[in-house]
Amino acid sequence: MEIQKERRKHVWGHRLLKERYLWLMALPGIVYFLIYKYIPMLGIVIAFQKYIPSKGFLKSDWVGLDNFQHIFDSPEIGRYFMNTVIISFYQIVFAFTVPILIAILLNELKFEFFKKIVQTLLYLPHFLSWVVVAGIFYLLFQSDGQVNHLLMSWGLDPINILSNEHNFRGMLVLQVIWKESGWGTIIYLAALTGIDPELYEAAKIDGAGRLRQIYHVTLPGIRSTIILLFILRLGTVLDVGFEQVYLMLNSNVSEVGEVLDTYVYRMGVVNGNFSFTTAVGLLKGIVGMILIVTANKLARSFGEKGVY
Known part of the structure; x- marks a missing residue:
């Protein structure tokens, strides 16, 4: 030994x-x-x-699971939880899939110079802070903003996006798509370079057009990457971006826009209830871990590698 x-x-x-x-x-x-x-x-x-x-x-009083009990007894936490889940679901359905589509479209471009220009323009919004993005949207979509001026010049009625609770969640998802979709294509473009060009040649010989090649060659070639990123995304399903939501939130949309992150900020930083908000954060982490483990097991059961 x-x-x-x-x-x-x-x-x-x-x-x-x-x-x-x-x-x-x-x-x-x-x-x-x-x-x-x-x-x-x-x-x-x-x-x-x-x-x-x-x-x-060391000297604070030990209360056991009382803070977690307070979470489930809180009449507001259910609404904030549902708002978070709904917005996160929209982001997964739309904001997660758009980078895949953009990467496939960029991969189809044959002119490298034009392709690089498009990639650069798509990457740029990622480097803007959410404060700048919120400022841009306020200037464009407020009641006397540029968009409404343009609509009224065309004889159309102005629209209310920033203070309309029916449009608020969609606006948040559109912001994420505009800001992060270009940056999200980087991993998918890297995965696309690993596909053997001979597979496309074989598909052409079999009579497959561009759409058929995308469906039978491109998508299977990046399937493992999509599954991996999807599993990681599930781990943050209860994190929808505090800065973005907090900057766009107002009293007219609080019913549909207040999420767990803004609630934790209000209860913890503003009201000083650090124990309660820490319990909320711990529960969010536990939910994320459960989702990652479950999704990883499902991926491995279908023959994919998963995260681990």
Whole structure:
């Protein structure tokens, strides 16, 4: 046994020495996740306390599962939960699929120069903050904004998007599509480059047109990438983007626009109920983990690799 342990130590030591430059490159990322992701998880303990900042973690009173009971007893939490799920569902159905369609369309372009221009224009909105995006939408769609001026110049009635609860969720999804779809195509375009060109040639010989080639060659070629990203997206199904929703929210649309993230901000940061909001965040994490594990098992049962 001692000899085997020594051999294992020698193998691990040799491997670390051999891969030292790779570990050195990974070190900044490891430090980042340790400092900003893993160490803060120790704060989860306040979900089981009546946390008072002046007392700290060690001296705050322990209340067990009372904060979680308060979540299920809260008359408002159900509405915020449903708003979050509905908006997230819209984002998965539309905002998740649009990058796939854009990547396929870009892959069909034959003129490389034009393709690069289109890609650059599609990537640019990703680098705008949500504050800038919200400002643009307010300037365009407010009651006396540019869009309504244009409609009235054409003899049409003005539209109310920002304060109309029937349009609010759709507007949020459109914002995500405009801002993130171009950036989301990067992974799919990389996956498309891994498809063997001979498969397209074989499809042509069999008489397949462009649509048939996309359906029988392109989509199966990136199926594993789509499934992988879909599983990861399910992990954040209860995160719909605090900054975006908070900036666009107003009293007229709060019934359909208030989500868990804005509720946590209002209860935690504004009202100082840190224990309750931590419990909400912990439940969100648990739901995300359950969805990822379930979706990963389903993917593997259908022969896909999944996340792990």
